[in-house]
Amino acid sequence: MAVARVTRLTAASPTSWQDAVQEAIGRANKTLRGLTGLEVVSQKAKIIDGEIAEYRVTIDVTFVLEG
Amino acid sequence: MAVARVTRLTAASPTSWQDAVQEAIGRANKTLRGLTGLEVVSQKAKIIDGEIAEYRVTIDVTFVLEG
Amino acid sequence: MAVARVTRLTAASPTSWQDAVQEAIGRANKTLRGLTGLEVVSQKAKIIDGEIAEYRVTIDVTFVLEG
Amino acid sequence: MAVARVTRLTAASPTSWQDAVQEAIGRANKTLRGLTGLEVVSQKAKIIDGEIAEYRVTIDVTFVLEG
Amino acid sequence: MAVARVTRLTAASPTSWQDAVQEAIGRANKTLRGLTGLEVVSQKAKIIDGEIAEYRVTIDVTFVLEG
Amino acid sequence: MAVARVTRLTAASPTSWQDAVQEAIGRANKTLRGLTGLEVVSQKAKIIDGEIAEYRVTIDVTFVLEG
Amino acid sequence: MAVARVTRLTAASPTSWQDAVQEAIGRANKTLRGLTGLEVVSQKAKIIDGEIAEYRVTIDVTFVLEG
Amino acid sequence: MAVARVTRLTAASPTSWQDAVQEAIGRANKTLRGLTGLEVVSQKAKIIDGEIAEYRVTIDVTFVLEG
Amino acid sequence: MAVARVTRLTAASPTSWQDAVQEAIGRANKTLRGLTGLEVVSQKAKIIDGEIAEYRVTIDVTFVLEG
Amino acid sequence: MAVARVTRLTAASPTSWQDAVQEAIGRANKTLRGLTGLEVVSQKAKIIDGEIAEYRVTIDVTFVLEG
Amino acid sequence: MAVARVTRLTAASPTSWQDAVQEAIGRANKTLRGLTGLEVVSQKAKIIDGEIAEYRVTIDVTFVLEG
Amino acid sequence: MAVARVTRLTAASPTSWQDAVQEAIGRANKTLRGLTGLEVVSQKAKIIDGEIAEYRVTIDVTFVLEG
Numbered sequence: 178m179a180v181a182r183v184t185r186l187t188a189a190s191p192t193s194w195q196d197a198v199q200e201a202i203g204r205a206n207k208t209l210r211g212l213t214g215l216e217v218v219s220q221k222a223k224i225i226d227g228e229i230a231e232y233r234v235t236i237d238v239t240f241v242l243e244g
Numbered sequence: 245m246a247v248a249r250v251t252r253l254t255a256a257s258p259t260s261w262q263d264a265v266q267e268a269i270g271r272a273n274k275t276l277r278g279l280t281g282l283e284v285v286s287q288k289a290k291i292i293d294g295e296i297a298e299y300r301v302t303i304d305v306t307f308v309l310e311g
Numbered sequence: 312m313a314v315a316r317v318t319r320l321t322a323a324s325p326t327s328w329q330d331a332v333q334e335a336i337g338r339a340n341k342t343l344r345g346l347t348g349l350e351v352v353s354q355k356a357k358i359i360d361g362e363i364a365e366y367r368v369t370i371d372v373t374f375v376l377e378g
Numbered sequence: 379m380a381v382a383r384v385t386r387l388t389a390a391s392p393t394s395w396q397d398a399v400q401e402a403i404g405r406a407n408k409t410l411r412g413l414t415g416l417e418v419v420s421q422k423a424k425i426i427d428g429e430i431a432e433y434r435v436t437i438d439v440t441f442v443l444e445g
Numbered sequence: 446m447a448v449a450r451v452t453r454l455t456a457a458s459p460t461s462w463q464d465a466v467q468e469a470i471g472r473a474n475k476t477l478r479g480l481t482g483l484e485v486v487s488q489k490a491k492i493i494d495g496e497i498a499e500y501r502v503t504i505d506v507t508f509v510l511e512g
Numbered sequence: 513m514a515v516a517r518v519t520r521l522t523a524a525s526p527t528s529w530q531d532a533v534q535e536a537i538g539r540a541n542k543t544l545r546g547l548t549g550l551e552v553v554s555q556k557a558k559i560i561d562g563e564i565a566e567y568r569v570t571i572d573v574t575f576v577l578e579g
Numbered sequence: 580m581a582v583a584r585v586t587r588l589t590a591a592s593p594t595s596w597q598d599a600v601q602e603a604i605g606r607a608n609k610t611l612r613g614l615t616g617l618e619v620v621s622q623k624a625k626i627i628d629g630e631i632a633e634y635r636v637t638i639d640v641t642f643v644l645e646g
Numbered sequence: 647m648a649v650a651r652v653t654r655l656t657a658a659s660p661t662s663w664q665d666a667v668q669e670a671i672g673r674a675n676k677t678l679r680g681l682t683g684l685e686v687v688s689q690k691a692k693i694i695d696g697e698i699a700e701y702r703v704t705i706d707v708t709f710v711l712e713g
Numbered sequence: 714m715a716v717a718r719v720t721r722l723t724a725a726s727p728t729s730w731q732d733a734v735q736e737a738i739g740r741a742n743k744t745l746r747g748l749t750g751l752e753v754v755s756q757k758a759k760i761i762d763g764e765i766a767e768y769r770v771t772i773d774v775t776f777v778l779e780g
Numbered sequence: 781m782a783v784a785r786v787t788r789l790t791a792a793s794p795t796s797w798q799d800a801v802q803e804a805i806g807r808a809n810k811t812l813r814g815l816t817g818l819e820v821v822s823q824k825a826k827i828i829d830g831e832i833a834e835y836r837v838t839i840d841v842t843f844v845l846e847g
Numbered sequence: 848m849a850v851a852r853v854t855r856l857t858a859a860s861p862t863s864w865q866d867a868v869q870e871a872i873g874r875a876n877k878t879l880r881g882l883t884g885l886e887v888v889s890q891k892a893k894i895i896d897g898e899i900a901e902y903r904v905t906i907d908v909t910f911v912l913e914g
Numbered sequence: 915m916a917v918a919r920v921t922r923l924t925a926a927s928p929t930s931w932q933d934a935v936q937e938a939i940g941r942a943n944k945t946l947r948g949l950t951g952l953e954v955v956s957q958k959a960k961i962i963d964g965e966i967a968e969y970r971v972t973i974d975v976t977f978v979l980e981g
Contacts, residue, residue, distance in 0.1 A: 206361035227273035250520035294340035407495035428608035474629035541763035562809035585721035675897035696943035742830035876964035
């Protein structure tokens with residue numbers, strides 16, 4: 178097993194927490210190579226006019242360090 | 245930013261944890277003005293006859309205090 | 312209330328964390344009688360080629376001990 | 379299951395922690411309808427002249443919200 | 446020191462938390478040999494009509510594994 | 513010692529965390545009688561243009577319940 | 580308020596956890612002046628022949644430092 | 647990924663914590679099939695005559711459930 | 714690096730939490746030699762007549778043991 | 781809301797913890813664009829000759845990821 | 848004291864947890880200048896055929912930020 | 915079981931964390947009678963020139979109080 182690094186990300190989605198996680202991974206995949214896993218750290222939401230406007234998630238993402 | 249208060253709620257849904265959160269927010273919105281956000285504290289479920297009968301959630305809800 | 316026991320399980324699903332929880336309960340129900348509830352302990356995911364390949368969940372399952 | 383709310387209380391008794399919990403519930407029952415459960419958060423004591431003068435308890439009380 | 450295992454149990458009593466712990470140990474002793482100790486994990490209670498109807502306890506029980 | 517209740521508040525100040533705590537207590541004192549103490553739960557800040565624009569604090573406030 | 584110090588103690592009783600706490604305070608009072616309070620940190624028990632032989636408690640004791 | 651179960655074990659060694667972990671795994675392997683991993687929960691030691699007599703470890707062991 | 718010891722202290726100040734920490738260190742310095750550092754454990758306050766009367770702090774103080 | 785990243789920083793100041801936080805933000809602002817917030821993780825201090833020589837703080841800084 | 852940053856790493860070794868920590872530091876030293884310290888966050892292991900195949904460690908590494 | 919006290923110590927070793935623990939116990943044994951056990955609280959290390967220069971450990975030591 179190579180050495181890996183863990184980075185904390187937050188993201189949001191108007192639909193669901195699971196979708197917010199995918200949002201975070203989609204963005205991480207643009208700049209980080211070797212993503213191997215994630216862990217959900219917190220699930221929050223922003224409320225506007227009595228309704229959930231944004232599902233917000235904080236996750237820890239793991240990616241393998243090259244060479 | 246005005247002073248806000250945080251209150252803990254629990255709710256349930258036969259469908260999903262996300263639905264149970266919406267249940268809690270729907271109820272909170274009847275009596276609390278100025279809801280701004282929430283955080284999921286725990287996700288549990290009640291099991292009957294080997295199947296999940298109720299998705300139960302505990303959340304912390306934040307609402308702004310007036311004047 | 313009878314004495315109950317709590318056991319920790321992990322399971323995975325290609326679809327969602329909620330589905331992974333159902334996977335765990337389905338398996339538990341084969342060998343444990345008297346399941347009454349569960350609590351989500353952690354939500355992780357395995358990433359392959361920049362996409363979530365497996366939603367993984369750890370849960371604590373409670374079941375009543377007979378006699 | 380209706381939506382419920384969780385409130386934190388502290389109380390004291392010269393006799394025991396269990397008695398302090400009853401003290402808190404007795405008071406809560408005067409103003410809160412629909413009490414369903416409690417959880418002990420901390421057990422402390424005040425000491426005077428080398429003896430325990432007051433058993434103090436902090437509990438989280440749950441009560442169902444009407445309508 | 447032999448290898449030991451730790452198992453989580455919950456039990457209830459109409460009288461006290463300490464009695465609920467004894468209830469759990471009495472039941473555990475029927476099926477587990479070699480019990481050596483326990484640790485209290487949580488103390489809760491069920492409230493009916495404004496009074497504590499059941500003292501509920503969660504404990505971790507340790508027992509030595511034979512051979 | 514009378515039964516007391518604990519409530520969570522958040523507040524902000526452009527100056528300091530200590531000032532944000534005073535802001536919260538000033539507001540609480542308008543509607544809650546019998547305030548006896550507080551505990552700091554978290555200290556955050558909002559950053560705009562590379563500078564701290566708001567010191568935000570979450571506190572638990574205790575107040576004695578009358579009669 | 581004078582500066583105070585917090586020290587961790589463990590004690591046991593054949594009767595109850597509350598009695599074990601009193602045991603600890605009785606001993607602390609022999610050598611520490613100015614005891615003002617305590618907090619329960621953990622409640623364990625030793626089991627012999629399927630019965631609780633010793634209720635063991637860990638507490639944090641606070642005492643005021645003189646001059 | 648099959649459903650797996652997590653069980654807590656404690657073990658001891660006169661030599662080192664790492665050796666105590668191996669002791670626990672050796673014993674677990676006698677009765678549990680499908681061991682896949684472990685996590686160290688706590689590292690303690692027993693002291694006799696001012697020297698460490700036993701390195702004690704608590705671990706969580708994961709094993710895959712068959713069928 | 715020599716062996717060091719960590720001791721928990723509490724102190725209060727009418728002015729600020731930072732001042733309360735200095736109060737604790739000033740007192741500790743009278744009887745403990747070799748103080749090297751501290752960590753803030755909690756920040757509380759006593760409220761009288763709706764105003765903060767005392768800023769209270771709990772800290773862990775480290776000091777090197779001689780010889 | 782764009783995807784954001786959270787990074788942990790430590791900094792020190794001879795004056796106060798609040799100043800140490802500003803020190804950290806000032807440095808972060810040199811290399812990280814899009815800073816939006818921070819949370820205090822720990823407050824420590826270095827003591828020399830019985831006096832606080834350095835207020836040290838650990839914070840989690842959040843910044844929005846571009847594109 | 849300069850501003851420093853804390854990064855989380857995971858690494859593995861067939862020999863021991865201490866060796867896995869050295870593995871992580873060796874890799875970190877290739878790309879990060881100014882390493883000053885580390886803290887162990889978790890110690891896990893992968894088991895194959897009833898034996899520990901890989902000691903895995905998660906650590907937080909601190910390094911000073913230049914200029 | 916007599917009343918016992920728990921004290922927190924830190925120590926370092928150029929060789930290993932286990933050696934650092936022995937260092938702490940060796941020092942504690944000079945001034946404390948009746949040592950019975952210890953628990954590891956944290957494992958850190960100091961890094962110089964990209965190599966671990968000191969393994970540092972924090973432990974809680976228990977010793978029986980006489981008479």
